[in-house]
Amino acid sequence: MTSFLPPLRLVGAEVLTDSAFERRPVGLMGGQIVEGHGLPEVDLSGFLLMPGIIDLHGDGFERQVYPRPSAPFPLPAALAATDREAASQGITTAYLAQSWSWEGGMRGPERAEALMKAVLTYRARALTDLRVQVRAETHLVEEVPRLIAAVERFGVDYVVFNDHLEEGFQMRRANPDGFAHWARKAGLTEAELWARMEGAREQARSVPRALCAMAEAFDRLGVTYGSHDDPDAETREVYRMIGARVAEFPTTLRAAAAARAGEDPVLMGAPNVVRGGSQAGNVAAVELIRAGLCDGLVSDYHMPALPLAVWALVDGGVLPLERAWGLVSAGPARVLRMADRGRIAEGLRADLVVVDTETREIAATIAGGRLSHLSGRAAARFLDVRAAARMAAE
Helix, strand or coil: CCCCCCCEEEECCEEEECCEEEECCEEEECCEEECCCCCCEEECCCEEEEECEEEEEECCCHHHHCCECCECCCHHHHHHHHHHHHHHCCEEEEEEEEEECCCCHHHCHHHHHHHHHHHHHHHHHCCCEEEEEEEEECCCHHHHHHHHHHHHHCCCCEEEEECCHHHHHHHHHHCHHHHHHHHHHCCCCHHHHHHHHHHHHCCHHHHHHHHHHHHHHHHHHCCEEEEECCCCHHHHHHHHHCCCCEEECCCCHHHHHHHHHCCCCEEEEHHHHHHCCCCCCCCCHHHHHHCCCCCEEECECCCCHHHHHHHHHHHCCCCCHHHHHHCCCHHHHHHCCCCCCCCCCCCCECCEEEEECCCCCEEEEEECCEEEEECHHHHHHHHHHHHHHHHHHC
């Protein structure tokens, strides 16, 4: 694992503390934020100092594993590339959203277990705090015991339930070309994919019992769990009843409002914000944000969308910067009850992002007190203090 930065005091920056900016020093020591009086100083005048970005759902890593559907790359190399991309976007905690689906292939149980194992191994040298979020298709009933065992064995702490089966049947009827592309991506013929869907549908009567079994196990293991793509208030209520409290990507305003009425946190995709709407035709994330129905943004399929979404909200007059940044830091931390991160305060994990006020670029990322990304004008500032420290030692 990369070593901690030497004890430092970051000065001169506008620091986002809770819900306001202050010009105050921030000390770093041993991976934590400290007061830092008397430590060597890095002058960050002209920069913003923000809490690290917490990404609770990102499947963009699939492109590193499968740059082409038929050309997989080794998982360690793919994780290293994902790690560095996350760092360059100010992400200090990243959940890789891996499907556990009847589709099989890159989204089947075997691949999911391989990713869980690879992430657990890679964490010893990771720059970013990489974790796995399991997206469990509800109709893969026969693999529920295996899923529970994998979650426990590999220390997975976040699961969401998916039910994309009916969507698949609708696609086959209304969009044959899209269905054919889906089959090719899964490494299947259209007939094989159709047969898997039919087999999954035959398990429909067993789904409620399977969901309850998973919920009971996850409660025992301390796993946070939720649902993905709730289409309506009734679906959200069903998931709430079994303890799946996180509403990830509700597709309608009614579903999001039902989540808020039940005090369930809502997560939406940052690409939805950047692009001005859902690429699937669902409710616009900005509409939910304006209505106060969104607790956090996630990268979904594109990591750079997270900082871009913050600035889109600011430039669009939707939220001030401090509240917009909260949707990618403090908000996600609250959703997963991560009390050690998401804010800049003494005693918390040193997850920090240095933003150039002129260009809005991510100039540096510090993840757990380790320098994971450094570029531009900020690099010269950090190099200056390292040189000064060496001279003082001599």
